[in-house]
Amino acid sequence: MLKFPSPYQKVLPHDIPVIYPQDYTKNTTIGNRIVGSIVGLAVGDALGASVEFRSHQYLSAYPIFGMMSGGTWGLEAGQWTDDTSMALCLAASLITEKGYDAYDQMVRYKWWYKYGYLSSTGHCFDIGNGTRDALDEFYARQNHLKKKLNLQHDLDVDQLPRRIIREMRFNVNCSKPETLGNGALMRLAPVPLFFYRKPSLAVELSGQSACLTHGDDIAIDACRYYGALIVAAIIGESKENILSEQFYHTHRTWFGIKPLHSDIIYIANGSFKQPGGYKDGIRGKGHVVMSLEAALWAFWKGKSFRDGVLNAVNLGDDTDTTAAIYGQLAGAYYTYQKIPQNWINQLYANSLIICIGQWLQVSGYRETQKSKHKKAQRVKSLPPNLLKQHTHVNKILSGGIQHLPTEKKHKKRHRSKHVKSPPVIDLAEILLKNELF
Numbered sequence: 478m479l480k481f482p483s484p485y486q487k488v489l490p491h492d493i494p495v496i497y498p499q500d501y502t503k504n505t506t507i508g509n510r511i512v513g514s515i516v517g518l519a520v521g522d523a524l525g526a527s528v529e530f531r532s533h534q535y536l537s538a539y540p541i542f543g544m545m546s547g548g549t550w551g552l553e554a555g556q557w558t559d560d561t562s563m564a565l566c567l568a569a570s571l572i573t574e575k576g577y578d579a580y581d582q583m584v585r586y587k588w589w590y591k592y593g594y595l596s597s598t599g600h601c602f603d604i605g606n607g608t609r610d611a612l613d614e615f616y617a618r619q620n621h622l623k624k625k626l627n628l629q630h631d632l633d634v635d636q637l638p639r640r641i642i643r644e645m646r647f648n649v650n651c652s653k654p655e656t657l658g659n660g661a662l663m664r665l666a667p668v669p670l671f672f673y674r675k676p677s678l679a680v681e682l683s684g685q686s687a688c689l690t691h692g693d694d695i696a697i698d699a700c701r702y703y704g705a706l707i708v709a710a711i712i713g714e715s716k717e718n719i720l721s722e723q724f725y726h727t728h729r730t731w732f733g734i735k736p737l738h739s740d741i742i743y744i745a746n747g748s749f750k751q752p753g754g755y756k757d758g759i760r761g762k763g764h765v766v767m768s769l770e771a772a773l774w775a776f777w778k779g780k781s782f783r784d785g786v787l788n789a790v791n792l793g794d795d796t797d798t799t800a801a802i803y804g805q806l807a808g809a810y811y812t813y814q815k816i817p818q819n820w821i822n823q824l825y826a827n828s829l830i831i832c833i834g835q836w837l838q839v840s841g842y843r844e845t846q847k848s849k850h851k852k853a854q855r856v857k858s859l860p861p862n863l864l865k866q867h868t869h870v871n872k873i874l875s876g877g878i879q880h881l882p883t884e885k886k887h888k889k890r891h892r893s894k895h896v897k898s899p900p901v902i903d904l905a906e907i908l909l910k911n912e913l914f
Protein backbone atom coordinates (compact mmCIF):
# COMPACT_ATOMS: atom_id res chain seq x y z
CA MET A 478 0.00 0.00 0.00
CA LEU A 479 1.22 3.49 -0.83
CA LYS A 480 1.74 5.28 2.52
CA PHE A 481 1.68 9.04 2.82
CA PRO A 482 3.87 10.39 5.64
CA SER A 483 2.57 12.46 8.54
CA PRO A 484 2.97 16.22 7.92
CA TYR A 485 5.25 16.45 10.97
CA GLN A 486 7.79 14.12 9.34
CA LYS A 487 8.46 16.81 6.71
CA VAL A 488 9.11 14.28 3.94
CA LEU A 489 9.33 15.90 0.52
CA PRO A 490 7.31 14.24 -2.28
CA HIS A 491 10.39 12.91 -4.12
CA ASP A 492 11.43 11.08 -0.91
CA ILE A 493 8.09 9.30 -0.38
CA PRO A 494 8.64 5.58 -1.10
CA VAL A 495 6.88 4.76 -4.36
CA ILE A 496 4.97 1.48 -3.99
CA TYR A 497 3.01 0.60 -7.12
CA PRO A 498 -0.23 -1.38 -6.73
CA GLN A 499 0.30 -5.05 -7.56
CA ASP A 500 -3.10 -5.42 -9.17
CA TYR A 501 -2.64 -2.51 -11.61
CA THR A 502 -2.63 -3.75 -15.19
CA LYS A 503 -0.15 -1.73 -17.22
CA ASN A 504 -0.95 -0.35 -20.64
CA THR A 505 -4.72 -0.51 -20.50
CA THR A 506 -6.40 2.43 -22.21
CA ILE A 507 -8.37 3.35 -19.09
CA GLY A 508 -5.24 3.18 -16.94
CA ASN A 509 -3.37 5.40 -19.39
CA ARG A 510 -6.22 7.89 -19.33
CA ILE A 511 -6.32 8.03 -15.52
CA VAL A 512 -2.55 8.40 -15.14
CA GLY A 513 -2.61 10.84 -18.09
CA SER A 514 -5.11 13.06 -16.30
CA ILE A 515 -3.16 13.44 -13.05
CA VAL A 516 0.20 13.74 -14.85
CA GLY A 517 -1.41 16.18 -17.32
CA LEU A 518 -2.52 18.37 -14.42
CA ALA A 519 0.98 18.44 -12.91
CA VAL A 520 2.72 19.00 -16.27
CA GLY A 521 0.39 21.94 -17.03
CA ASP A 522 1.02 23.42 -13.58
CA ALA A 523 4.81 23.06 -13.92
CA LEU A 524 4.87 24.56 -17.44
CA GLY A 525 2.84 27.56 -16.31
CA ALA A 526 4.68 28.06 -13.01
CA SER A 527 7.65 29.88 -14.52
CA VAL A 528 5.43 32.58 -16.05
CA GLU A 529 2.57 32.81 -13.52
CA PHE A 530 1.03 36.30 -13.61
CA ARG A 531 2.85 37.27 -16.82
CA SER A 532 0.60 39.15 -19.24
CA HIS A 533 -0.58 37.85 -22.60
CA GLN A 534 1.41 40.63 -24.26
CA TYR A 535 4.62 39.43 -22.56
CA LEU A 536 3.95 35.80 -23.55
CA SER A 537 3.19 36.82 -27.13
CA ALA A 538 6.70 38.32 -27.29
CA TYR A 539 8.37 35.50 -25.28
CA PRO A 540 6.19 32.41 -25.58
CA ILE A 541 6.78 29.30 -23.50
CA PHE A 542 7.78 26.09 -25.31
CA GLY A 543 8.90 23.91 -22.42
CA MET A 544 9.77 23.57 -18.74
CA MET A 545 11.60 26.64 -17.44
CA SER A 546 13.10 27.60 -14.10
CA GLY A 547 12.60 30.90 -12.29
CA GLY A 548 9.40 32.93 -12.42
CA THR A 549 7.39 34.34 -9.53
CA TRP A 550 8.33 31.55 -7.14
CA GLY A 551 11.93 30.91 -8.24
CA LEU A 552 11.29 27.21 -8.89
CA GLU A 553 13.44 24.66 -10.70
CA ALA A 554 12.19 23.54 -14.12
CA GLY A 555 9.51 20.88 -13.54
CA GLN A 556 8.54 21.93 -10.01
CA TRP A 557 4.84 22.49 -9.46
CA THR A 558 2.66 24.74 -7.30
CA ASP A 559 -0.57 24.71 -5.24
CA ASP A 560 -2.68 23.17 -8.04
CA THR A 561 -0.75 19.89 -7.95
CA SER A 562 -0.19 19.94 -4.17
CA MET A 563 -3.93 20.20 -3.52
CA ALA A 564 -4.77 17.58 -6.16
CA LEU A 565 -2.27 15.20 -4.50
CA CYS A 566 -3.83 15.94 -1.07
CA LEU A 567 -7.23 15.01 -2.51
CA ALA A 568 -5.85 11.87 -4.16
CA ALA A 569 -4.02 10.88 -0.95
CA SER A 570 -7.30 11.19 0.94
CA LEU A 571 -9.30 9.09 -1.55
CA ILE A 572 -6.62 6.37 -1.58
CA THR A 573 -5.95 6.32 2.18
CA GLU A 574 -9.58 6.63 3.30
CA LYS A 575 -10.74 4.28 0.52
CA GLY A 576 -13.37 6.73 -0.65
CA TYR A 577 -14.78 10.22 -0.27
CA ASP A 578 -14.15 11.76 3.16
CA ALA A 579 -14.61 15.54 3.15
CA TYR A 580 -13.16 16.02 6.67
CA ASP A 581 -9.98 14.14 5.78
CA GLN A 582 -9.63 16.16 2.56
CA MET A 583 -9.76 19.42 4.55
CA VAL A 584 -7.26 18.07 7.09
CA ARG A 585 -4.79 17.30 4.28
CA TYR A 586 -5.33 20.70 2.64
CA LYS A 587 -4.64 22.25 6.06
CA TRP A 588 -1.45 20.18 6.39
CA TRP A 589 -0.29 21.56 3.03
CA TYR A 590 -1.17 25.13 4.12
CA LYS A 591 0.42 24.91 7.57
CA TYR A 592 3.29 22.42 7.09
CA GLY A 593 3.95 22.24 3.34
CA TYR A 594 2.56 18.68 3.07
CA LEU A 595 2.92 17.37 -0.53
CA SER A 596 4.47 20.64 -1.66
CA SER A 597 7.32 20.53 -4.20
CA THR A 598 9.39 22.84 -1.96
CA GLY A 599 8.19 21.71 1.49
CA HIS A 600 6.28 24.99 1.95
CA CYS A 601 2.95 26.44 0.92
CA PHE A 602 4.09 29.32 -1.30
CA ASP A 603 1.12 29.82 -3.66
CA ILE A 604 -2.43 29.93 -2.34
CA GLY A 605 -5.61 31.59 -3.57
CA ASN A 606 -7.63 33.90 -1.34
CA GLY A 607 -10.72 31.69 -1.30
CA THR A 608 -8.71 28.62 -0.30
CA ARG A 609 -6.78 30.49 2.40
CA ASP A 610 -9.97 31.94 3.93
CA ALA A 611 -11.63 28.50 3.96
CA LEU A 612 -8.60 26.79 5.52
CA ASP A 613 -8.33 29.51 8.21
CA GLU A 614 -12.01 28.96 8.96
CA PHE A 615 -11.51 25.18 9.09
CA TYR A 616 -8.58 25.60 11.50
CA ALA A 617 -10.69 27.89 13.74
CA ARG A 618 -13.58 25.37 13.75
CA GLN A 619 -11.15 22.56 14.58
CA ASN A 620 -9.69 24.58 17.48
CA HIS A 621 -13.18 25.16 18.82
CA LEU A 622 -13.83 21.42 18.65
CA LYS A 623 -10.47 20.65 20.26
CA LYS A 624 -11.37 22.83 23.27
CA LYS A 625 -14.85 21.38 23.50
CA LEU A 626 -13.51 17.81 23.56
CA ASN A 627 -10.54 18.75 25.74
CA LEU A 628 -7.99 17.41 23.26
CA GLN A 629 -4.27 18.24 23.58
CA HIS A 630 -2.82 18.17 20.08
CA ASP A 631 -3.85 19.22 16.58
CA LEU A 632 -3.26 15.66 15.38
CA ASP A 633 -5.87 14.42 17.92
CA VAL A 634 -8.54 16.54 16.29
CA ASP A 635 -7.26 15.73 12.78
CA GLN A 636 -7.67 12.01 13.47
CA LEU A 637 -11.00 12.08 15.29
CA PRO A 638 -13.26 9.15 14.38
CA ARG A 639 -15.80 10.23 11.78
CA ARG A 640 -18.60 9.14 14.11
CA ILE A 641 -17.61 11.95 16.50
CA ILE A 642 -17.27 14.46 13.66
CA ARG A 643 -20.84 13.58 12.65
CA GLU A 644 -22.19 13.63 16.21
CA MET A 645 -20.61 17.06 16.83
CA ARG A 646 -22.26 18.27 13.61
CA PHE A 647 -18.93 19.63 12.36
CA ASN A 648 -19.49 21.63 9.19
CA VAL A 649 -16.67 20.97 6.69
CA ASN A 650 -17.95 23.45 4.13
CA CYS A 651 -15.78 26.40 5.12
CA SER A 652 -16.12 28.62 2.08
CA LYS A 653 -17.03 32.28 2.42
CA PRO A 654 -20.12 33.22 0.37
CA GLU A 655 -19.59 34.09 -3.27
CA THR A 656 -16.17 32.46 -3.53
CA LEU A 657 -15.72 32.28 -7.28
CA GLY A 658 -12.03 31.56 -7.81
CA ASN A 659 -10.65 28.58 -9.73
CA GLY A 660 -9.09 26.96 -6.61
CA ALA A 661 -11.45 23.96 -6.52
CA LEU A 662 -11.47 23.38 -10.28
CA MET A 663 -7.67 23.27 -10.44
CA ARG A 664 -7.47 20.26 -8.03
CA LEU A 665 -10.61 18.41 -9.17
CA ALA A 666 -9.34 15.43 -11.22
CA PRO A 667 -8.86 12.78 -8.46
CA VAL A 668 -12.63 12.73 -7.80
CA PRO A 669 -13.78 11.78 -11.33
CA LEU A 670 -10.73 9.50 -11.71
CA PHE A 671 -11.73 7.54 -8.59
CA PHE A 672 -15.51 7.48 -9.21
CA TYR A 673 -15.80 7.42 -13.03
CA ARG A 674 -17.49 3.99 -12.92
CA LYS A 675 -20.54 5.75 -11.46
CA PRO A 676 -20.87 8.96 -13.49
CA SER A 677 -23.74 10.47 -11.43
CA LEU A 678 -21.81 9.94 -8.22
CA ALA A 679 -18.63 11.32 -9.81
CA VAL A 680 -20.49 14.48 -10.86
CA GLU A 681 -22.18 14.92 -7.48
CA LEU A 682 -18.92 14.47 -5.56
CA SER A 683 -17.10 16.79 -7.96
CA GLY A 684 -19.52 19.50 -6.81
CA GLN A 685 -19.20 18.55 -3.15
CA SER A 686 -15.39 18.64 -3.36
CA ALA A 687 -15.67 22.28 -4.47
CA CYS A 688 -18.07 23.23 -1.64
CA LEU A 689 -15.34 22.81 0.97
CA THR A 690 -13.45 25.91 -0.15
CA HIS A 691 -15.47 27.43 -3.03
CA GLY A 692 -19.15 27.38 -2.10
CA ASP A 693 -20.66 29.58 -4.80
CA ASP A 694 -23.05 27.72 -7.09
CA ILE A 695 -21.05 28.78 -10.13
CA ALA A 696 -17.80 27.32 -8.76
CA ILE A 697 -19.62 24.14 -7.71
CA ASP A 698 -21.28 23.74 -11.11
CA ALA A 699 -18.01 24.42 -12.95
CA CYS A 700 -16.65 21.38 -11.09
CA ARG A 701 -19.77 19.27 -11.76
CA TYR A 702 -19.58 20.04 -15.49
CA TYR A 703 -15.82 19.53 -15.76
CA GLY A 704 -16.02 16.35 -13.64
CA ALA A 705 -18.54 15.01 -16.18
CA LEU A 706 -16.22 15.90 -19.08
CA ILE A 707 -13.32 14.06 -17.40
CA VAL A 708 -15.54 10.98 -16.83
CA ALA A 709 -16.54 11.09 -20.51
CA ALA A 710 -12.87 11.27 -21.55
CA ILE A 711 -11.95 8.35 -19.25
CA ILE A 712 -14.65 6.11 -20.70
CA GLY A 713 -13.43 6.92 -24.20
CA GLU A 714 -15.94 9.40 -25.63
CA SER A 715 -14.79 11.30 -28.71
CA LYS A 716 -13.44 14.85 -28.54
CA GLU A 717 -16.37 15.91 -30.69
CA ASN A 718 -18.80 14.52 -28.08
CA ILE A 719 -16.94 15.99 -25.12
CA LEU A 720 -16.94 19.47 -26.65
CA SER A 721 -20.40 19.23 -28.19
CA GLU A 722 -23.06 21.85 -27.37
CA GLN A 723 -25.30 18.82 -26.79
CA PHE A 724 -23.07 17.25 -24.11
CA TYR A 725 -25.09 18.53 -21.15
CA HIS A 726 -28.36 17.38 -22.72
CA THR A 727 -27.11 13.98 -23.82
CA HIS A 728 -25.59 13.35 -20.37
CA ARG A 729 -28.38 15.06 -18.41
CA THR A 730 -28.97 12.01 -16.18
CA TRP A 731 -25.43 12.37 -14.79
CA PHE A 732 -26.33 15.75 -13.29
CA GLY A 733 -29.23 14.71 -11.06
CA ILE A 734 -32.17 16.95 -10.28
CA LYS A 735 -30.33 20.26 -9.98
CA PRO A 736 -29.61 21.91 -13.35
CA LEU A 737 -26.30 23.62 -13.99
CA HIS A 738 -26.03 27.35 -13.35
CA SER A 739 -26.77 29.45 -16.45
CA ASP A 740 -23.15 30.78 -16.52
CA ILE A 741 -21.89 27.21 -16.87
CA ILE A 742 -24.57 26.27 -19.39
CA TYR A 743 -23.36 29.24 -21.45
CA ILE A 744 -19.91 27.61 -21.59
CA ALA A 745 -21.39 24.14 -22.20
CA ASN A 746 -23.20 25.69 -25.16
CA GLY A 747 -19.85 26.43 -26.77
CA SER A 748 -18.80 29.92 -25.62
CA PHE A 749 -15.17 28.71 -25.65
CA LYS A 750 -15.15 28.04 -29.41
CA GLN A 751 -13.43 31.31 -30.31
CA PRO A 752 -10.97 30.97 -33.20
CA GLY A 753 -9.15 34.19 -32.22
CA GLY A 754 -8.60 33.07 -28.61
CA TYR A 755 -7.35 36.06 -26.59
CA LYS A 756 -8.49 38.48 -29.33
CA ASP A 757 -11.99 37.00 -29.05
CA GLY A 758 -12.14 37.48 -25.29
CA ILE A 759 -10.66 34.23 -23.90
CA ARG A 760 -8.79 35.02 -20.66
CA GLY A 761 -6.72 32.83 -18.37
CA LYS A 762 -7.78 34.69 -15.21
CA GLY A 763 -8.50 33.43 -11.71
CA HIS A 764 -12.30 33.66 -11.98
CA VAL A 765 -13.67 30.13 -12.32
CA VAL A 766 -15.82 30.89 -15.37
CA MET A 767 -12.91 32.47 -17.25
CA SER A 768 -10.56 29.61 -16.28
CA LEU A 769 -12.99 26.94 -17.38
CA GLU A 770 -13.63 28.70 -20.67
CA ALA A 771 -9.89 29.23 -21.27
CA ALA A 772 -9.00 25.57 -20.52
CA LEU A 773 -11.75 24.33 -22.86
CA TRP A 774 -10.65 26.77 -25.54
CA ALA A 775 -7.07 25.42 -25.29
CA PHE A 776 -8.39 21.85 -25.61
CA TRP A 777 -10.70 22.72 -28.51
CA LYS A 778 -8.02 24.67 -30.38
CA GLY A 779 -5.10 22.25 -29.78
CA LYS A 780 -4.34 19.30 -32.03
CA SER A 781 -2.31 17.45 -29.38
CA PHE A 782 -1.64 17.56 -25.63
CA ARG A 783 1.48 19.65 -26.26
CA ASP A 784 -0.24 22.08 -28.60
CA GLY A 785 -3.16 22.67 -26.22
CA VAL A 786 -1.13 23.09 -23.04
CA LEU A 787 1.07 25.72 -24.72
CA ASN A 788 -2.11 27.49 -25.86
CA ALA A 789 -3.24 27.53 -22.21
CA VAL A 790 0.05 28.81 -20.76
CA ASN A 791 0.64 31.43 -23.46
CA LEU A 792 -2.74 33.06 -22.75
CA GLY A 793 -0.95 34.62 -19.78
CA ASP A 794 -2.16 35.66 -16.29
CA ASP A 795 -3.04 32.59 -14.16
CA THR A 796 -0.92 30.43 -16.46
CA ASP A 797 -0.24 27.46 -14.18
CA THR A 798 -3.87 27.02 -13.21
CA THR A 799 -5.34 27.40 -16.71
CA ALA A 800 -2.84 24.76 -17.87
CA ALA A 801 -3.49 22.50 -14.84
CA ILE A 802 -7.24 22.58 -15.55
CA TYR A 803 -6.57 21.88 -19.22
CA GLY A 804 -4.18 19.04 -18.36
CA GLN A 805 -6.79 17.12 -16.32
CA LEU A 806 -9.12 16.74 -19.29
CA ALA A 807 -6.52 16.66 -22.08
CA GLY A 808 -4.37 14.10 -20.21
CA ALA A 809 -7.44 11.87 -19.85
CA TYR A 810 -8.39 12.29 -23.50
CA TYR A 811 -4.96 11.98 -25.17
CA THR A 812 -3.65 9.49 -22.55
CA TYR A 813 -0.36 9.38 -20.65
CA GLN A 814 1.61 8.16 -23.69
CA LYS A 815 0.79 11.32 -25.64
CA ILE A 816 2.22 13.70 -23.03
CA PRO A 817 5.74 14.64 -24.20
CA GLN A 818 8.17 12.28 -22.45
CA ASN A 819 10.84 14.95 -21.95
CA TRP A 820 8.33 16.97 -19.91
CA ILE A 821 7.43 13.94 -17.81
CA ASN A 822 11.15 13.28 -17.24
CA GLN A 823 11.59 16.85 -16.00
CA LEU A 824 8.47 16.80 -13.81
CA TYR A 825 9.28 16.94 -10.10
CA ALA A 826 8.41 13.69 -8.21
CA ASN A 827 7.11 12.19 -11.46
CA SER A 828 7.24 8.58 -10.19
CA LEU A 829 5.07 9.46 -7.19
CA ILE A 830 2.48 11.18 -9.40
CA ILE A 831 2.32 8.21 -11.81
CA CYS A 832 2.04 5.85 -8.83
CA ILE A 833 -0.80 7.94 -7.35
CA GLY A 834 -2.61 7.75 -10.70
CA GLN A 835 -2.35 3.95 -10.63
CA TRP A 836 -3.62 3.82 -7.05
CA LEU A 837 -6.60 6.01 -7.95
CA GLN A 838 -7.60 3.46 -10.56
CA VAL A 839 -7.04 0.40 -8.37
CA SER A 840 -8.63 1.85 -5.21
CA GLY A 841 -11.62 3.15 -7.16
CA TYR A 842 -12.10 -0.30 -8.69
CA ARG A 843 -11.83 -2.08 -5.33
CA GLU A 844 -14.37 0.24 -3.71
CA THR A 845 -16.80 -0.22 -6.62
CA GLN A 846 -16.48 -4.00 -6.27
CA LYS A 847 -17.06 -3.77 -2.51
CA SER A 848 -20.18 -1.65 -2.92
CA LYS A 849 -21.45 -4.07 -5.61
CA HIS A 850 -20.90 -6.97 -3.19
CA LYS A 851 -22.69 -5.13 -0.36
CA LYS A 852 -25.58 -4.40 -2.71
CA ALA A 853 -25.76 -8.08 -3.71
CA GLN A 854 -25.84 -9.03 -0.02
CA ARG A 855 -28.68 -6.56 0.63
CA VAL A 856 -30.60 -7.98 -2.33
CA LYS A 857 -30.06 -11.55 -1.07
CA SER A 858 -31.53 -10.67 2.31
CA LEU A 859 -34.73 -9.24 0.81
CA PRO A 860 -38.01 -10.91 1.80
CA PRO A 861 -39.29 -13.27 -0.97
CA ASN A 862 -41.97 -10.92 -2.34
CA LEU A 863 -39.50 -8.01 -2.68
CA LEU A 864 -36.84 -10.30 -4.15
CA LYS A 865 -39.28 -11.44 -6.85
CA GLN A 866 -40.14 -7.83 -7.69
CA HIS A 867 -36.46 -6.90 -7.65
CA THR A 868 -35.67 -9.58 -10.23
CA HIS A 869 -38.58 -8.43 -12.38
CA VAL A 870 -37.66 -4.74 -12.25
CA ASN A 871 -34.00 -5.58 -12.87
CA LYS A 872 -35.00 -7.35 -16.07
CA ILE A 873 -36.97 -4.29 -17.15
CA LEU A 874 -34.06 -1.94 -16.39
CA SER A 875 -31.64 -4.16 -18.30
CA GLY A 876 -33.99 -4.19 -21.29
CA GLY A 877 -35.03 -7.82 -20.91
CA ILE A 878 -38.72 -6.84 -20.59
CA GLN A 879 -39.94 -4.02 -22.78
CA HIS A 880 -42.76 -2.59 -20.69
CA LEU A 881 -43.74 -2.31 -17.09
CA PRO A 882 -47.18 -3.86 -16.55
CA THR A 883 -49.75 -1.11 -16.69
CA GLU A 884 -51.60 -0.37 -13.50
CA LYS A 885 -54.76 -1.68 -15.13
CA LYS A 886 -53.24 -5.03 -16.08
CA HIS A 887 -51.57 -5.26 -12.70
CA LYS A 888 -54.83 -4.71 -10.84
CA LYS A 889 -56.56 -7.17 -13.08
CA ARG A 890 -53.96 -9.85 -12.47
CA HIS A 891 -54.18 -9.49 -8.73
CA ARG A 892 -57.95 -9.09 -8.60
CA SER A 893 -58.37 -12.67 -9.74
CA LYS A 894 -56.18 -13.87 -6.88
CA HIS A 895 -57.75 -11.49 -4.36
CA VAL A 896 -54.28 -10.25 -3.39
CA LYS A 897 -53.49 -6.58 -2.93
CA SER A 898 -50.00 -5.56 -3.93
CA PRO A 899 -48.45 -2.16 -4.75
CA PRO A 900 -47.74 -1.52 -8.43
CA VAL A 901 -44.35 -2.74 -9.68
CA ILE A 902 -43.21 0.81 -10.42
CA ASP A 903 -43.62 1.78 -6.74
CA LEU A 904 -41.51 -1.17 -5.69
CA ALA A 905 -38.87 -0.15 -8.23
CA GLU A 906 -38.70 3.24 -6.57
CA ILE A 907 -38.35 1.66 -3.12
CA LEU A 908 -35.60 -0.63 -4.36
CA LEU A 909 -33.79 2.19 -6.11
CA LYS A 910 -33.98 4.41 -3.03
CA ASN A 911 -32.41 1.62 -0.99
CA GLU A 912 -29.62 1.29 -3.56
CA LEU A 913 -30.66 -2.22 -4.44
CA PHE A 914 -29.94 -1.64 -8.12
Ligand SMILES: [Mg+2]
Nearest residue numbers: 558559560797
Ligand atom coordinates in the same frame (compact mmCIF):
# COMPACT_ATOMS: atom_id res chain seq x y z
MG1 LIG B 1 -0.55 27.56 -8.78
